[in-house]
Amino acid sequence: MIVAIDGPAAAGKGTIAKDLAQQLNLAYLDTGSLYRAVGHAVLKAGGDPDTDADARRAAETLDIEAIDPVAIRTREVGAAASKVAAKPDVRAALLETQRRFAHHPPEGKAGVVLDGRDIGTVVCPDADVKLFVTASDEARATRRWLELKQADPDLTVGDVLADLKERDRRDSERASAPLTKADDAILLDTTDLSIEAAIHAALDIVGRR
Template identity: 40%
Template structure:
């Protein structure tokens, strides 16, 4: 079997990017962080003043959505970084505020349709590992290997809290947990491409297993599917 596309979906802070990056590295595939694309859109909108704590100027965002060019480049350490209109915004898009903004703009149909179009173009040649909320259901419904990750909200909040602390973001665990629960509610109830497990996806609850164990499980599943 030649190269395939791999879809990794699941709730926020489930470690989707970790397992997706690991698979891409082991297989020599291209990793694409779809969540970073929504974060970049949110950052663009925040900079323009189109997002506040209570509302989004979706008319302005829709009018200028074609001006948003998102790309990925690998740095000297082999890490993929996100670029917004040619600017490296990898650090800026990883804040709790931008993460919450990404969840909000992702509920807008015109944003999802534009980014899905870009994502599908990236996967035409196969050999792509992409993680997100709707990869196996909308972006790559025909992906040969689909993973759905889940974990308890408390475990996910702790992971996210530790990650943000390590990056110097002053947040509390309580605020992080509240944000995780808010994003879960928004992701699963939005009208446009809600988060759900594809019928042919293989589910993994990684609440209490290590990253190494997760990657080994994923590689075992890949080998079973492709051989």
């Protein structure tokens, strides 16, 4: 069973996907972490996320087992991830990794939950269930600000909102696998939902499918 969950940053798709996988006993892959890891690798090597060669090199040599889940969650890495994710060579390098995980789940699992921005449209267009998780710009900015403010006390909601809007623009306008809702995906708007309610709604959708 393949559950594809797409949507913009800070809409809640990662939390929903992780909880779904746990409750349904499915394997889970945060595909956004792969692009964050590539962006982080470029920055760590002193490269430029806007440079094709630097981004491609980092993607082709990425070691999934070595990804630092804390280091890739900074504001700077998020911006770099959005830039490298727009590059066709990077997406091509990571596509097979994602598909292999989806069709050959680890640990003998009976299926997978993948979250990202092009799972239902490109990575797994044959997914059994597709969700597109979204929320208002203001709600997403507030959520992300709450995540980042401890590490960056000077950060404002306005700063985060500007970053999110720029990332949305890059993700939606890129030529390769742009962020878009699959025709057969079910929309889940989490703007006015608690995380518990959003997870319950997602479970209901999967159950009905």
